[in-house]
Amino acid sequence: MVRNPLTPEERERGERLGQLLREARGGRSMVEVAATAGISAETLRKIETGRAPTPAFFTVAALARALGLSMDDIDHRTLRPVRKLPVAVP
Template sequence: MAFSRSTSSGQLGEGAAAVTVMVAIYRYSYPMPRPRLDAAAQRRGQRLASRLAQARRMSGRSAEAVARDAGISVETVRSIERGRTPSPEFFTVAALATELGLSLDELYVGVSNTPAGRTGRG
């Protein structure tokens, strides 16, 4: 599925609308317990926080504007950017990446220890 940003008229692009729907559905599913994060996972969370905060600042948009357009709370955006949420939900990251014009692939490579061009899978 391709992601697209909001248009200047405020309408969501097809991909962003799909992410918004997926986020809404996911939020109402049953919460799953999360395992304790090891040190490597915590470092990845810090890199994710840094990358998302940097992308938002470079876009010139406020946390409030990004949160509103992504369909998530501003508290969630701030918590992720400050590293208090080192392992955010996938659909939250996808919504933020979409709003910030980042592909999930480039976000993954920037956060993981995997060299560009390798996915770490089979």
């Protein structure tokens, strides 16, 4: 199966998700959070670094639960497109 390349927007969303997860993890180790979520530490590492910018829904849900985030938190901070204001031309 051939996968289509990710769009720049998908890559940006993945980066925002990774940043949110790192912030929510705080001082907890990747191993601890991954074990709580039922995923491998390598999977969490890939998501946090943006190497896996489009993780499966259930993976995101498990991480949200492990980190005390709501899916609304994730939606508002990562999935909503960043609105760019138009630039006025003098």
